[in-house]
Amino acid sequence: MEPLKTERHDYGSAHAYADAWRKWMADTHAWYAFHHMMAAQMVSGAPSMTNGTGAPQAAPQPAVTVTAAGVRVGTSTYTIPSFARRILAELIDCVFTFAIKIIFVYLLIEFDILDLSRYERLINDHADLQTLIDITHELFPLEVIGKILCSLLEAYLISYGFGGLPPGQTPGKNIMGLTVISCHQVFPVVGNPRQVHVSGLLRVPFRHSLQRSLFKNVLVNSLIPLSSIVYVFNYNRALYDVTANTIVVRRQ
Numbered sequence: 001m002e003p004l005k006t007e008r009h010d011y012g013s014a015h016a017y018a019d020a021w022r023k024w025m026a027d028t029h030a031w032y033a034f035h036h037m038m039a040a041q042m043v044s045g046a047p048s049m050t051n052g053t054g055a056p057q058a059a060p061q062p063a064v065t066v067t068a069a070g071v072r073v074g075t076s077t078y079t080i081p082s083f084a085r086r087i088l089a090e091l092i093d094c095v096f097t098f099a100i101k102i103i104f105v106y107l108l109i110e111f112d113i114l115d116l117s118r119y120e121r122l123i124n125d126h127a128d129l130q131t132l133i134d135i136t137h138e139l140f141p142l143e144v145i146g147k148i149l150c151s152l153l154e155a156y157l158i159s160y161g162f163g164g165l166p167p168g169q170t171p172g173k174n175i176m177g178l179t180v181i182s183c184h185q186v187f188p189v190v191g192n193p194r195q196v197h198v199s200g201l202l203r204v205p206f207r208h209s210l211q212r213s214l215f216k217n218v219l220v221n222s223l224i225p226l227s228s229i230v231y232v233f234n235y236n237r238a239l240y241d242v243t244a245n246t247i248v249v250r251r252q
Helices: 014-044 083-110 116-122 129-160 171-175 206-223 226-230 239-243
Strands: 063-066 072-079 178-182 185-189 192-201 246-250
Touching: 072 246, 083 129, 083 171, 083 178, 129 206, 171 178, 178 192, 178 206, 192 246, 206 239, 206 246, 239 246
Parallel strands: none
Antiparallel strands: 063 072, 072 192, 178 246, 185 192
């Protein structure tokens, strides 16, 4: 038997070879996601994307499969939001977070836990840099507690929702039409760089949402305006999205 002969292709440069390799990887991932989604629809009996008349159905539901461990995993197609939309959602959430901290401090004062008279020396004529450092050091534990409380609230909203907010949305994300979903695998849609196939749990577990919110509020948001550098991963995912297996997408 003659050995299989392969034709070698001259790409001309390492940059051209890298571009060809990236295109091959994107096509491979897209085909894998397509076959995975079609297989999930066949197993779960999910309807097709049309209603029989050629008109698309509104808000398609994720195709659901059950793993060997009994975990329900959904696969669907989503649109990736722009960087500006994510930043605006974060700024709106910062307003709500600031209001929560104001209420928290007010309650501490109302129950005589925090004495503001101790900080009057900050506004007198004898205040200096050391005074500012001392007061900042005294207020630091309150700031950390406030961030933890806001992280718990955000994690609860992402995992369970509250009132008119469905799971996966904070006030800012709801206003900007965004939602946080579980993401174990993500593949691009060929021909549309703004759309992706996402496979993940049907709802973000509270453990993952708490990890995400603590990472963002306690660590990342303390570095404003440098916090924007965390949006360096594919599909505008932040560092805390990758570590918590989540992704922010446009609401369907």
